Amino acid sequence: MNYHEAKDKFIQTWGTLGSSWGISRTMAQVHALLLISPDALSTEDVMDQLKISRGNANMNLRDLLDWGLAYKELKSGDRKDFFIAEKDIWKVAKQIIKERRKREIEPVLNALEELKAVKGDKNDKKHKAFVEAVTNIERVVEKADFAFDKAIKLDENAIVSALFKLFK
Amino acid sequence: MNYHEAKDKFIQTWGTLGSSWGISRTMAQVHALLLISPDALSTEDVMDQLKISRGNANMNLRDLLDWGLAYKELKSGDRKDFFIAEKDIWKVAKQIIKERRKREIEPVLNALEELKAVKGDKNDKKHKAFVEAVTNIERVVEKADFAFDKAIKLDENAIVSALFKLFK
DNA sequence: CTTAACTTTCAATAATTATTGAAAGTTTTA
DNA sequence: TAAAACTTTCAATAATTATTGAAAGTTAAG
Secondary structure, X not given: OOHHHHHHHHHXXXXXXXXXXXXXXXXXXXXXXXXXXXXXXXXXXXXXXXXXXXXXXXXXXXXXXXXXXXXXXXXXXXXXXXXXXXXXXXXXXXXXXXXXXXXXXXXXXXXXHHHOOOOOOOOOHHHHHHHHHHHHHHHHHHHHXXXXXXXXXXXXXXXXXXXXXXXX | OOHHHHHHHHHHHHHHHHHHOOOOHHHHHHHHHHHHOOOOEEHHHHHHHHXXXXXXXXXXXXXXXXXXXXXXXXXXXXXXXXXXXXXXXXXXXXXXXXXXXXXXXXXHHHHHHHHOOOOOOOOOHHHHHXXXXXXXXXXXXXXXXXXXXXXXXXXXXXXXXXXXXXXX
């Protein structure tokens, strides 16, 4: 496999992985391209290399900035924006967890809390099953939330070695 | 909020959460419905309550069985299949992690391994950046894979208390 | 066997989500 | 201030993904 084949396959692979873990396919592809680029790229570079439109490139670069997965780099003597990826993948992972915790877990916890207050006959089979299910789920979601919160505060090796110790 | 409102909101919430964590919206909704149902439901019950077609109900129930998130229950004197959800949410979470590890992480690790073997000038800036990026990613993905592998073997409290100890 | 009860499949269609590209907006330079 | 260089927006459109429902398939009972 030569450089170009490998590059395309990498962008494709990273895009697929990203989209299955909650970041959009194109955003992950742009990130992949930036990851393997030794130098910062402009919007046009991204457009050319991924064959996407200006609007699309702009949108996804902006989203990457929002997620903290890429940074702007201004080159003196050039008015264009250039972009570089966060290349510490552990930091990338933590950043994604952090964003998704905020965007997805928090609203769910709020919704679940509300749901427990359902009015009705507390001895009804359905009512009991409902409150029980919601309470159980809330407990697990809270624990997952807690785990993610801790994970983003630990470094790469600490979390792995902590888990490992449990099996020594 | 009365029972029906709460039920609908719960199904909606669980569907949204599911779809953002990699299981299809409708599959998560069917699972939600089964979760709060005190008794096993038939395909028709699911069709009626979620207002979805027979084909769709069948497909999603089958997928839930595949993922190990629901079970068939046969009632004597009835030829229909009835379904109940796995109600231990920690088990549900572990099951989802297990399936996604198999379906998504393993293929990515294989692809990354292949990519490291890219042919070309090892001193070229691009080539070096590429191999470095792929190697870094592989390292983190392997660690995440390891962590998930351990997580699905631990019980609910062990993993949380292990993380907690690191902060005491 | 044959019929009835039920489940599965799949091509057509609908719904959703992503992408384009031209126009509007912004910033910088001279 | 004007014009050039660049970025952002957004309505139209394309691509993708999910859903339907009728037909085919399967299983069990009579």
